Amino acid sequence: MGTPRSYQTQAIIIKQTRLGEADKILTIYTPEFGKLKAVAKGTCRPRSKFGGNVEPLTHSLMMLARGRNLDIVTQSQTIDGFLTLKSDLWRMACGFYLLELVDSFTVESSENPPLFDLLLDTLHRLCRADSSEIVLRYFELHFLHYLGYRPQLHQCVICDSPFQPVVNFFSSSQGGILCPHCSEKEPESRPLSVDALKILRLWQDCDYATTKRVRVKAELSSQLKHVVQGYIKYLLQREIKSVAWLEQLKGS
Amino acid sequence: MVISCEPLARLIEAFNKLPGIGPKSAQRLAYYLLHRPDEEAEVLAEAILALKEKIGLCSVCFNITDCDPCPICQDKERDHSKICVVERPSDIPPLERTGKYKGVYHVLHGAVSPTQGIGPEELKAKELLSRLQDGSVTEVILATNPNLEGETTAMYLRRMILPLGICITRLARGLPFGADLEYADDMTLAQALEGRQEF
Numbered sequence: 431m432g433t434p435r436s437y438q439t440q441a442i443i444i445k446q447t448r449l450g451e452a453d454k455i456l457t458i459y460t461p462e463f464g465k466l467k468a469v470a471k472g473t474c475r476p477r478s479k480f481g482g483n484v485e486p487l488t489h490s491l492m493m494l495a496r497g498r499n500l501d502i503v504t505q506s507q508t509i510d511g512f513l514t515l516k517s518d519l520w521r522m523a524c525g526f527y528l529l530e531l532v533d534s535f536t537v538e539s540s541e542n543p544p545l546f547d548l549l550l551d552t553l554h555r556l557c558r559a560d561s562s563e564i565v566l567r568y569f570e571l572h573f574l575h576y577l578g579y580r581p582q583l584h585q586c587v588i589c590d591s592p593f594q595p596v597v598n599f600f601s602s603s604q605g606g607i608l609c610p611h612c613s614e615k616e617p618e619s620r621p622l623s624v625d626a627l628k629i630l631r632l633w634q635d636c637d638y639a640t641t642k643r644v645r646v647k648a649e650l651s652s653q654l655k656h657v658v659q660g661y662i663k664y665l666l667q668r669e670i671k672s673v674a675w676l677e678q679l680k681g682s
Numbered sequence: 683m684v685i686s687c688e689p690l691a692r693l694i695e696a697f698n699k700l701p702g703i704g705p706k707s708a709q710r711l712a713y714y715l716l717h718r719p720d721e722e723a724e725v726l727a728e729a730i731l732a733l734k735e736k737i738g739l740c741s742v743c744f745n746i747t748d749c750d751p752c753p754i755c756q757d758k759e760r761d762h763s764k765i766c767v768v769e770r771p772s773d774i775p776p777l778e779r780t781g782k783y784k785g786v787y788h789v790l791h792g793a794v795s796p797t798q799g800i801g802p803e804e805l806k807a808k809e810l811l812s813r814l815q816d817g818s819v820t821e822v823i824l825a826t827n828p829n830l831e832g833e834t835t836a837m838y839l840r841r842m843i844l845p846l847g848i849c850i851t852r853l854a855r856g857l858p859f860g861a862d863l864e865y866a867d868d869m870t871l872a873q874a875l876e877g878r879q880e881f
Contacts, residue, residue, distance in 0.1 A: 445797070450702060476858040482867030486830050511868040519837040522830070526796040533797075675796035 436495045436504065439463065442549055443486045444529045448474070456484055456503065457533060458492070461546040465536045468494055470503040483508050487516060487525045489550060514557040521556050523679055524566060527672040528552060531570070534666055535577055545576045551638070560642055563651050564633075568641050570658045571634045579665055582606030583631050588615070595624050600657045602664035620660065626653055690716065742813070744789040744806045746771045754786055761785045766823040767810060767839065769793050769832065773825065785823070788813065793831040794838055802838055810839070814846055821849045828855050 441458035444465070449455050452474040458466050472478045483490055483506040493505035515521045532549060536542070552569045556562060574580055585592050587606040599613035600606070600622045607627065613619045622630075629650065633641055646654070663669060685691040690712055697708035715723055739745070740752035747753070754760065754774075764785030768774060771789050790805040802808075813819065822843055826832035840850050856874035857866055866874070 477860050479862065479865040481861075481865065482869045483865075485867075485869075488867075508868050513869055513872060516830070516833060516869065519834065519841065522834055522837070523796060526830075526834075530797045671799035672796035674799065675794070675801060678801060 433496070436493060438491065438493050440509065440546075441466075441490050441492045442546070442553070443484055443488050443490065444533050445486060446473075446484070452478075454484070455500065459532055459536070459546060459549060460541075461543045462541055463539055464541040464545075465533070465538050466494075466501065467538065468492075468501040468503050469497065470506070480506055482511065485511075486529060487512055487522070487553070489553070510554075512553050512557055515553065520679055521562065523672065523676050524556050524562050525553065527566065527670065527676055528556075528569060530670055530672045531573060531662070534670065535573070542576055545573065548572055548576065555638070563655070564642055564646065567651075567654060567658060568633050568638055570662065571630070574662070574665075575634070579605065579661075580634070581630075581661060583627065583634055586612050588612040593627070597621050597623055598627060600661070602661045605661075620657055622657060623650075623653070626650055626657070629654060630657070743787045744791060744809065745774060745787060759784075763818060763820040764823065765810075765813065765819055765821070766825050768825050769827055769835070777825065785821075790826070790835065793826055793835040795831045796834070802835075805835070807839065807842070811842055814843065814848060819848055821851060824850065824852045828853075 439460045439462055441460045443456055443458050445457040446454045447457075449469060453469055453471045454473040456468050456470050458468060460466055470480050470484045473480045473484055480503070482488070484503065488508055489510040489512070490506045490508050492503055492507075494501045495504050512525070515525050528549060532545070536545070548569065552565060555565045571581075581600075582605060585607075586598075586609040587601065587604040588608060589612050591609055593607065593609065596610060598610065598621075599608045599616070599619035601608050601613070601616045601619040603618060604616060607622065608616055608619055629644070629646055632644060659670070659673060685694060693712045693715070694705070694708045697703050697711050698705055700708075703711070715726070736748045737746055738748075738750065740747045740750055740755055742751045742755040745752050745754065749756075761784050764783075765788050766777065766783060766785055767788045767790060768777070769790055769792060774787055774789070777783055777787075788806070788810050790807060790810070792800060792805050794800060794802055794805070810822075814822070822839075824836040824839060826835045826839075836852060843850055854873075854877050855870060856877055857863065857870065863871075
């Protein structure tokens with residue numbers, strides 16, 4: 431028996447690009463097939479049956495037909511349009527950042543169901559009144575874990591020695607923490623206070639409910655953001671473009 | 683197919699660069715022109731040259747125009763206290779066709795797109811804010827597209843214009859004429875309900 435000609439899947443729409451006069455190529459993230467690209471025909475027409483059902487930052491139930499090159503979206507029904515998120519400039523910017531991370535780090539047709547769940551849960555969390563900084567850091571650390579880039583935060587990456595309660599260092603190229611002695615070999619590593627390391631470990635090891643109960647001071651939060659985003663930038667070998675927008679909104 | 687005739691090959695190559703024109707269509711267009719009278723080719727060539735030579739941006743609203751300021755900005759009959767902000771010059775003709783709007787426009791030339799690295803600095807947003815400084819404008823209509831980038835742009839502009847105390851409005855969103863309610867998405871339906879009017 432051959433593969434069925436059409437299939438149904440949940441999807442979070444990551445990106446849209448125009449195709450010809452009225453069609454769009456959607457980049458979607460699905461639990462069963464990972465990232466996929468599919469054509470949504472006639473989306474740009476006002477009377478399109480898709481309309482807002484295929485806008486980025488939407489969780490939809492989709493029916494797709496297998497195509498020669500790209501699959502074709504035949505039906506799409508919104509499960510959650512994340513309206514609270516879309517009506518706030520800052521939360522929407524956070525949403526754009528999540529989508530860009532997922533799009534940049536994943537390859538097509540490589541399924542990763544926990545990653546889908548993490549993205550979906552994070553979008554729901556952004557809709558609630560939780561601190562968006564903690565939501566983003568929690569997402570980043572767990573996202574890296576599901577992709578196989580989990581940073582080592584429990585012993586020195588080079589000499590394996592357990593950490594002393596002193597200022598240690600984070601090395602993006604080594605993928606984790608270095609003790610003060612080993613950090614001398616890695617001039618690019620960033621100093622990390624005892625508190626900062628404890629918070630990073632908590633975010634990495636605990637569930638979200640525990641994580642959000644711990645209040646983090648603004649200064650510490652900013653230090654941790656630079657460490658985690660520096661690591662992401664190192665892995666990707668380029669900037670995440672939406673970070674500039676987040677910074678701009680924070681500054682204005 | 684190798685085209686040995688150089689001018690023909692150049693024209694095919696030029697057509698091939700246009701959006702939606704593949705190599706076969708480019709060849710068909712080039713051969714079509716080859717068999718048409720000389721005058722027809724001249725008119726086409728002149729129109730293309732004039733497009734690049736004569737058309738520029740209006741220094742007030744940044745719409746495309748062949749005179750500066752553009753006819754809309756020069757029109758004394760229009761209400762200059764209302765500015766309708768659109769993403770592209772191509773958004774103006776449909777609004778004009780409605781015949782319902784008698785104010786002036788401001789073209790942003792794009793929308794904020796964080797994932798593509800397009801921020802407000804790449805748009806004509808600063809120019810819009812400086813247009814609003816003299817206090818003569820009473821209403822700004824945000825007519826950016828009802829998608830994520832358009833919404834982001836509108837929300838950002840609202841944040842920047844709000845301190846100036848000018849009335850900010852957004853084009854109503856709801857169901858397009860001839861649409862099917864069952865296919866409408868949540869956001870459109872929610873906004874259609876919010877913006878319902880007495881009938």
